[in-house]
Amino acid sequence: MSVFEVLVYMVAAIIFGYINDRMPHLDRRLVLAYGVAFWSLATALAGLSQNLWQLILFRSLVGVGEAAYGTIAPPFISDFFPPHERNIAFGVFYLAIPVGGALGFGIGSLVGAAASWRVAFFVCGLPGLMVAGYCLRLQDPPRGINDVARDPNKDQEDLLLHHSPKTAWRVHFNDLREIVFNSHWLVSVLGSAANNFALGGLADWYASFALRYQGSSQAEAGLVVGAITVVAGISGNVLGSMVYCVYSERV
Numbered sequence: 141m142s143v144f145e146v147l148v149y150m151v152a153a154i155i156f157g158y159i160n161d162r163m164p165h166l167d168r169r170l171v172l173a174y175g176v177a178f179w180s181l182a183t184a185l186a187g188l189s190q191n192l193w194q195l196i197l198f199r200s201l202v203g204v205g206e207a208a209y210g211t212i213a214p215p216f217i218s219d220f221f222p223p224h225e226r227n228i229a230f231g232v233f234y235l236a237i238p239v240g241g242a243l244g245f246g247i248g249s250l251v252g253a254a255a256s257w258r259v260a261f262f263v264c265g266l267p268g269l270m271v272a273g274y275c276l277r278l279q280d281p282p283r284g285i286n287d288v289a290r291d292p293n294k295d296q297e298d299l300l301l302h303h304s305p306k307t308a309w310r311v312h313f314n315d316l317r318e319i320v321f322n323s324h325w326l327v328s329v330l331g332s333a334a335n336n337f338a339l340g341g342l343a344d345w346y347a348s349f350a351l352r353y354q355g356s357s358q359a360e361a362g363l364v365v366g367a368i369t370v371v372a373g374i375s376g377n378v379l380g381s382m383v384y385c386v387y388s389e390r391v
Contacts, residue, residue, distance in 0.1 A: 144199065144203075148200045148201070148204060149203035149206055149210075153211050156171070156208050156211040156212065160212055164283060168212050168280050169280050171208055173276050174208065175205045175207075175209040176271050177268070177269055179202055179204075179205025179209065180205070180266065180267070181268075181269070182198050182202045183202055183261055184262050185201075186198040186261045187261030187265075219286060223287070237373060238369050238373015238374060239373065239374070241366070242367065242373070243366070244264050244366075245343070245362045249366070254359075342369070347365055350364065
């Protein structure tokens with residue numbers, strides 16, 4: 141993931157998060173489908189790049205699709221499962237990151253070595269359009285259907301506070317403070333940042349290192365990165381879910 145892609149993802153994630161919160165009647169399946177389609181199409185279009193800046197542009201646009209998917213999918217999944225089952229559901233969902241990354245590294249390196257890097261982008265990107273079509277076949281359950289029942293009067297009061305110019309900033313500040321000082325959130329964010337930091341360094345540098353200093357072929361370097369990604373990713377997700385389950389039971 142390039143620096144530009146990360147920056148685009150950061151900005152787009154805020155926009156899609158705002159849309160998800162402010163448009164409760166929006167069909168989330170459409171957002172997921174368009175996000176996956178945009179992501180996949182931008183990946184494939186990178187194979188048509190004629191210079192470095194075009195490649196950076198298409199790779200950056202991938203961040204828009206990732207942001208749409210990354211902000212909509214977690215709350216979407218939450219509405220399918222009650223709270224005590226969500227840890228397993230999210231564990232399976234986040235396994236897609238290392239597994240998908242490993243497939244991308246492996247298939248991309250093999251296709252790139254056998255054909256060209258342009259064909260590798262086509263092969264890795266275009267199949268995602270079929271997944272986008274499948275998103276439209278999912279159900280879109282009512283938001284919060286499996287959450288703990290709330291007092292309708294309290295919900296109305298909160299809604300008025302958020303829309304009142306005099307109190308909105310104070311409510312948002314208190315919400316932000318509660319999130320930042322939530323130990324579960326803090327540990328999750330730090331762990332995710334460490335994971336992305338390590339994975340980004342591995343993805344960007346190991347293949348080049350293997351090619352230049354270990355005499356590996358392009359296919360071998362990609363397969364090694366893919367194997368490391370999938371083994372470490374699955375192990376981390378499974379062990380993390382187990383630790384959290386044990387911790388939750390003790391607390």
